[in-house]
Amino acid sequence: MASQSSASAPDPRLSxxxxxxxxxxxxxxxxxxxxxxxxxxxxxxxxxxxxxKRDGTGCPFWFxxxxxxxxxxxxxxxxxxxxxxxxxxxxxxxxxxxxxxxxSRKEEDSSVEVVRLLRSICMLCYCILVVQVVxxxxxxxxx
Numbered sequence: 001m002a003s004q005s006s007a008s009a010p011d012p013r014l015s016x017x018x019x020x021x022x023x024x025x026x027x028x029x030x031x032x033x034x035x036x037x038x039x040x041x042x043x044x045x046x047x048x049x050x051x052x053k054r055d056g057t058g059c060p061f062w063f064x065x066x067x068x069x070x071x072x073x074x075x076x077x078x079x080x081x082x083x084x085x086x087x088x089x090x091x092x093x094x095x096x097x098x099x100x101x102x103x104s105r106k107e108e109d110s111s112v113e114v115v116r117l118l119r120s121i122c123m124l125c126y127c128i129l130v131v132q133v134v135x136x137x138x139x140x141x142x143x
Contacts, residue, residue, distance in 0.1 A: 018068065019077055023049040025061040027112050 020030050029050045036044045047068040051059035063071055072078040 018065075018072065020047075021072070021077060023051070023059060023061045024071075024075060025049060026051055026059040027115065028059070031061060
């Protein structure tokens with residue numbers, strides 16, 4: 001992941017270059033394709049989660065275009081083939097192939113459910129801890 005960049009609105013003409021996946025960090029939204037407006041990187045494409053904030057807070061998903069391609073290969077969305085600056089995938093018959101490493105909608109939904117369950121468990125543990133601390137204070141005050 002790289003540093004922040006000022007960005008314009010997503011460019012709909014670029015929608016066929018690379019697949020826009022559900023964020024692999026937070027799993028909440030589909031990533032966005034944006035163009036940098038910073039002087040030092042003007043016009044360069046980057047991909048980030050809509051939950052990412054320019055100050056670095058929020059979701060950490062943020063990649064320059066070349067790094068996003070590598071990320072897609074790493075998680076199995078792009079297999080084989082080469083990626084050119086124009087965003088073309090050069091392969092025998094297909095421009096892009098979904099790999100076995102890619103997640104289906106059902107797997108994504110179950111992952112979101114697991115995260116929700118873990119958050120609920122953490123909240124329950126927190127509540128139990130608060131009750132225990134209150135009980136300790138009550139016990140100490142009775143002495």
